[in-house]
Amino acid sequence: MISVVTFKWSTPGYRATFEARHVNVLAAMVARHYHRPHRFVCFTDDPTGLASNVEALPIWDDLAAVPNPTGGGRPSCYRRLKLWSPGMRGVLGERFVCLDLDAVVVDDLAPLWDRTEDVVMWRAPRVRWPYNGAMFMAETGARPHVWTDFDAVDSPRRTVAAGYRGSDQAWMSLALGAGEATWDESDGVWFYGAMPKPRDRLPAGARIVFTTASTPPWALTHQWVLEHWR
Numbered sequence: 323m324i325s326v327v328t329f330k331w332s333t334p335g336y337r338a339t340f341e342a343r344h345v346n347v348l349a350a351m352v353a354r355h356y357h358r359p360h361r362f363v364c365f366t367d368d369p370t371g372l373a374s375n376v377e378a379l380p381i382w383d384d385l386a387a388v389p390n391p392t393g394g395g396r397p398s399c400y401r402r403l404k405l406w407s408p409g410m411r412g413v414l415g416e417r418f419v420c421l422d423l424d425a426v427v428v429d430d431l432a433p434l435w436d437r438t439e440d441v442v443m444w445r446a447p448r449v450r451w452p453y454n455g456a457m458f459m460a461e462t463g464a465r466p467h468v469w470t471d472f473d474a475v476d477s478p479r480r481t482v483a484a485g486y487r488g489s490d491q492a493w494m495s496l497a498l499g500a501g502e503a504t505w506d507e508s509d510g511v512w513f514y515g516a517m518p519k520p521r522d523r524l525p526a527g528a529r530i531v532f533t534t535a536s537t538p539p540w541a542l543t544h545q546w547v548l549e550h551w552r
Contacts, residue, residue: 323359324435324459325414326352327405328421330366331381333397338535342371344423347551349376351427355529358432363414379413390489391478397535399455399490406460406468419459424538428550429529434505440464443494444532445504447513451484452500455491456532457511468497522546 328348330340349362362376369378385400405420419435440461443453472493481492505511510529514537517525522544533539539551
């Protein structure tokens, strides 16, 4: 059984605020579009308001104070790197998939999550770095060096030198290298900003669409968002 993982923690000063209802909607979308046995886990510092089908687990403080090296008030998500620790196997079981909260699930997820590779990453659309951290899947404990080799000072500097943007996604891209199995648009995994304008229609074959903190699903009014983000 796979563990579907998301995160919600307080991010004062960030341009978006994530709430319990955003977690609950994501869990509901997953339940409608993934009919295999699964757990829905939210690592959080505040479980208030989470639905009964969401398994709330306390989030750790490891790497919480490491800033995003690209600045600009961007979030620091380095604490998510602990998912790559072998010790997470006792928490999440044999396999997990991690999802950002600003996603809209629009069709069956089984073709994405039933893949058998030990690691599958979302290939970052239209950027230099290999992977986007909004969705990744792994056998728990695979590629432990993503966690164990991270240095709070040196690793962010290395990602900036490589031209990679972000916090955890930049380090995952650098530490994993470009050879991992991936999803992309041909699999139905879309970035909202890369959709054909005016973006009021879903691309053919879309299964999941990731937005951004500046244009989250709960701020969009397209009919396909209103239909699916619930």
